[in-house]
Amino acid sequence: MKRILGLLAVVLFINACDDGDLTVDTIDFADVPVQKCSQKDILYKISDNKMLILAIPAATFVNDETPDNDPIEVQISGNIDVVYRQYNGTPTDANICDIVTAATPNLSEEWNATSGTILITSTAIKTVNSTTGITQITGYRHYIVFEDIVFLKPDGTTQTYAGNSFVFGNYNASQSPLAFGFNEEAAISTCSGDNRIFNFNSSEVFILDLADFATLFQNVETTEPRIAYISATNKVNYRLYSGTINNAYFCTTPVPSTPTLTENNWLANDGDVADGTGIISVTTTQPSLGVFEHTIRLKKVTMTKGNSDFYLGDDYLYGKIVTP
Structure with a gap:
């Protein structure tokens, strides 16, 4: 009996090890809204003591709708970074947005994406005048998905979503609607x-x-x-x-x-x-x-x-x- 229990413990230990398919260290920010730093081109999500960061130039997001089934594709490289962090407490925007970031809570672990594709699907956000029926575009909703993303962990191992999509979420970028402030004199x-x-x-x-x-x-x-x-x-x-x-x-x-x-x-x-x-x-x-x-x-x-x-x-x- 002891021998059987010993073998069972080994099997459970082996199954608990990270196989690179995110079966253990799962990143889950599905229900967390996307926020943006006002001073930096950084989008981020905070969930308990975890933070998911996307550093990407604002010019990547064009003020136009993308065609059906034809999102913008951007490679994770150069000046585009995806970072996953864990802290020893609940972080705030001060930990990522401030010019001099807050020292607490302390960063306990950080994963950096080494490769992958960012897919951006953009749709217009519109308001409708109930009296005239005139519509105005007040912004664009950018739906962001990571595809085939690979993270490098501090211990040198990798965590990957190979062959899978990993949803980052909706980034809503507002814009001033066209004034159309014309009078009757043409x-x-x-x-x-x-x-x-x-x-x-x-x-x-x-x-x-x-x-x-x-x-x-x-x-x-x-x-x-x-x-x-x-x-x-x-x-x-x-x-x-x-x-x-x-x-x-x-x-x-x-x-x-x-x-x-x-x-x-x-x-x-x-x-x-x-x-x-x-x-x-x-x-x-x-x-x-x-x-x-x-x-x-x-x-x-x-x-x-x-x-x-x-x-x-x-x-x-x-x-x-x-x-x-």
């Missing part, structure tokens, strides 16, 4: 031979570039709105610059070096007659003799940049122009 382009209409608000501009300009803006009062569908020749786009712009900016050749474009073109999706989407609608009135006022509305228009988009609502007032 302006016809003063550029020679141009069929554009501008609506400016300091550094913002909302541009209509219309092949159907002459059809839409006739000096005749309307009983029904004149319409055109957004297309390759009837374009609608939004831009944001680093400083104030005006009509003359767009007439200058070459394009001035300042102010610079800080928010690349958001382009309106092409209209669809069957769905009744992407419509430019113009209503003309004659408020006084010889003066015509054209009210421009954009109906069921979606603006797109890269893989991201937002909805302008069912009926968006672009602005009004006055022609003699």
Whole structure:
């Protein structure tokens, strides 16, 4: 009997040894939120006396959605580090974020990732105006997964997730939504031979570039709105610059070096007659003799940049122009 018990103890001891597949020293932060240092490009999680750290340049996270099943792939190397730590007490952000990190609690063990792939899937975070239906992008959610990650332990052994995925979690990066602070006063382009209409608000501009300009803006009062569908020749786009712009900016050749474009073109999706989407609608009135006022509305228009988009609502007032 003693011999049998002795053999059983040996078997249990062998099974308890680390086989490199995380059967013993399991890292589990699944239910812990991702936090970010304000002073450093470091994301981290804290669970009891443990901390999981991802040091990664902020530029890795682009403000755009990733295509379906096509995440951003980044290798763990160079200036990208993944670190697992254990302390002799509960750590705080002061143990990782401060310029001079806190001395307590004491670090008892640290594993450093030597290889692996980081997969980042990004989706837009949107709010919806319940009255107008207009959506705004307020940030991006970056879902981070480690694949085939290998940790080096202090004793020289490795711990690996070979052939498996290890979820780090969601990092939510906020951003200021586009202001769209336009008033009703729009302006016809003063550029020679141009069929554009501008609506400016300091550094913002909302541009209509219309092949159907002459059809839409006739000096005749309307009983029904004149319409055109957004297309390759009837374009609608939004831009944001680093400083104030005006009509003359767009007439200058070459394009001035300042102010610079800080928010690349958001382009309106092409209209669809069957769905009744992407419509430019113009209503003309004659408020006084010889003066015509054209009210421009954009109906069921979606603006797109890269893989991201937002909805302008069912009926968006672009602005009004006055022609003699």
